[in-house]
Amino acid sequence: MIPVNQIGLGLRPAYYADLIHEKPAIDWLEIVSDDFLSVGGMGPLILERLRLDYPMVMHGVGLSLGSADPLCWDYLHALKRLQDQVQPEWVSDHICWTGVDGWSSHDLLPMPRTEKTLAYLASRIHVVQAFLNRPLVLENITAYVDYAGNTLSEWEFMSCLAKKTGCSFLLDVNNLYVNARNRDETLEQALKNCPWEYVAQYHVAGHEETDSGLLLDTHRSSLSESVSALMATCWQHKPAPILLERDDHLPPLSELEQEMQSLKARLKEEDHA
Amino acid sequence: MLKDMQRAWKKHLCEGDDTDLAPYLENDSLNSKERLSVYQNAYWVRLVNTLIHDFPLLALEMGNNTFKEMAAAYLKTHEPSGFSLHHLGEHLPRYLSAQLKENHPLVEMAHLERMIHLIRLADNQPILSMSHIKERLAQGEPLLLKIHASVRFFSGQYNTLERWQAFSEQCLRPKLETLSERKHHVLWRGNNHQVNAWLVNDETHHDLSALVTGKSLQEWCDSSSETLSLDAAINRLVNKVFLWAEKGLLVDER
Numbered sequence: 226m227i228p229v230n231q232i233g234l235g236l237r238p239a240y241y242a243d244l245i246h247e248k249p250a251i252d253w254l255e256i257v258s259d260d261f262l263s264v265g266g267m268g269p270l271i272l273e274r275l276r277l278d279y280p281m282v283m284h285g286v287g288l289s290l291g292s293a294d295p296l297c298w299d300y301l302h303a304l305k306r307l308q309d310q311v312q313p314e315w316v317s318d319h320i321c322w323t324g325v326d327g328w329s330s331h332d333l334l335p336m337p338r339t340e341k342t343l344a345y346l347a348s349r350i351h352v353v354q355a356f357l358n359r360p361l362v363l364e365n366i367t368a369y370v371d372y373a374g375n376t377l378s379e380w381e382f383m384s385c386l387a388k389k390t391g392c393s394f395l396l397d398v399n400n401l402y403v404n405a406r407n408r409d410e411t412l413e414q415a416l417k418n419c420p421w422e423y424v425a426q427y428h429v430a431g432h433e434e435t436d437s438g439l440l441l442d443t444h445r446s447s448l449s450e451s452v453s454a455l456m457a458t459c460w461q462h463k464p465a466p467i468l469l470e471r472d473d474h475l476p477p478l479s480e481l482e483q484e485m486q487s488l489k490a491r492l493k494e495e496d497h498a
Numbered sequence: 499m500l501k502d503m504q505r506a507w508k509k510h511l512c513e514g515d516d517t518d519l520a521p522y523l524e525n526d527s528l529n530s531k532e533r534l535s536v537y538q539n540a541y542w543v544r545l546v547n548t549l550i551h552d553f554p555l556l557a558l559e560m561g562n563n564t565f566k567e568m569a570a571a572y573l574k575t576h577e578p579s580g581f582s583l584h585h586l587g588e589h590l591p592r593y594l595s596a597q598l599k600e601n602h603p604l605v606e607m608a609h610l611e612r613m614i615h616l617i618r619l620a621d622n623q624p625i626l627s628m629s630h631i632k633e634r635l636a637q638g639e640p641l642l643l644k645i646h647a648s649v650r651f652f653s654g655q656y657n658t659l660e661r662w663q664a665f666s667e668q669c670l671r672p673k674l675e676t677l678s679e680r681k682h683h684v685l686w687r688g689n690n691h692q693v694n695a696w697l698v699n700d701e702t703h704h705d706l707s708a709l710v711t712g713k714s715l716q717e718w719c720d721s722s723s724e725t726l727s728l729d730a731a732i733n734r735l736v737n738k739v740f741l742w743a744e745k746g747l748l749v750d751e752r
Contacts, residue, residue, distance in 0.1 A: 263584060265621040265647070267691055287581040293501035300581045325504035327579045330511055331544055332537065334504075337522070342500065369533040371524045372503075407533075437532060 229464040258285035291322035317362035364395035367442035384420035393425035430470040445473035620648035648687035
């Protein structure tokens, strides 16, 4: 298991060479499963090489658990093949849907939160978990809109899902912050009912603000002070491994290492305090 | 109900029409047009950027804005399906040729860049080395020879391949030229994962094409022996196999 005080990095192609040749002291790596589902090309070779130096977890964006379409077995078989190759500490994806009628948005779209969708999602999570032979870790997404028919809060929904299926929760702290700000909720409200007992991993990332004050989950800047502080608060509630995500405007790897070290130092300080 | 709601999202993202989606959403500032547009922008930016990534020189040649307009129109007729973005550009060369002309230089570039994408993604089979062949032959062990999964053929009437190589290796952009005659190249992925190119004559093109399209070496030898003696056909085969192995085009499937 990855120790709870370790901070990992999202593996991106721009960092392959540095990671392979310089082996920087990064605690663990999270791969985007979907980037490695193809059996050919450099991907499998890179994973084979990096697995020797870093513990890995798999994070997917394409399970589409909430889609009205049947589960995609081609995707599941590819995921299982990758799981067999990588032997990850855990496998995660999102509570969302990505497409319908065979069309794919390649985006993470929000689920309505009702008893009916809860049961639907739970049944599909059961199937996936049985197929992969492991419990899933599922992430809260950024949602810029809410549904009129929602009858459960995000945390009630997540908590019920975990109870029904045995899955765990990947709490994306940046998404938590962005959603709270965009919904005019206080962070106290957001933190109050979080199902901490199910949290198995955290994500942190940067966000940006539009001229109108809307926060966007862009993953293309360093962590804001607010998200770092919120991360430390969450970690006090439930210590779990943290993953730094960066998808755009990628800085040199050393800059991200520094960011991870700063966050680690902050967690340590607050732990002592 | 879930399917209807998701179809309404699709209509919003693909067509910019949120009339079907609106009834599902909370009727307050949370669901303003700005918020919905975040999804629509992200959808188009992600897909168009994927095409720019897969067709980098085509995008440069067309100009960023023209490429984006073409890509958006293409995506309306070829909606993304399946879980992999690798398939997104599958039909783009054909789409472009319907918009322009089959022999337009941009169409040739689109075909080449799609081919390069597939070469890079082809299965990782260990390339057969000459020392492996010699070792096997010395031990009297048979070889089951096949063409490497990354091997493709590119025929061009412009200097498209040369321009792509100059761009990808040195960020240079030589001028477009029409060739005096159509040239055939074998393209494949080497051990170093570089895309290699070999200018071949019609005969080699014909021989290798037959193997790539599924003909076995046995069948190839049999068809050669229709015009040559069996000994001559075997000699010809052996010479070719050694040449192809030296180039790194073969795998041993045993």
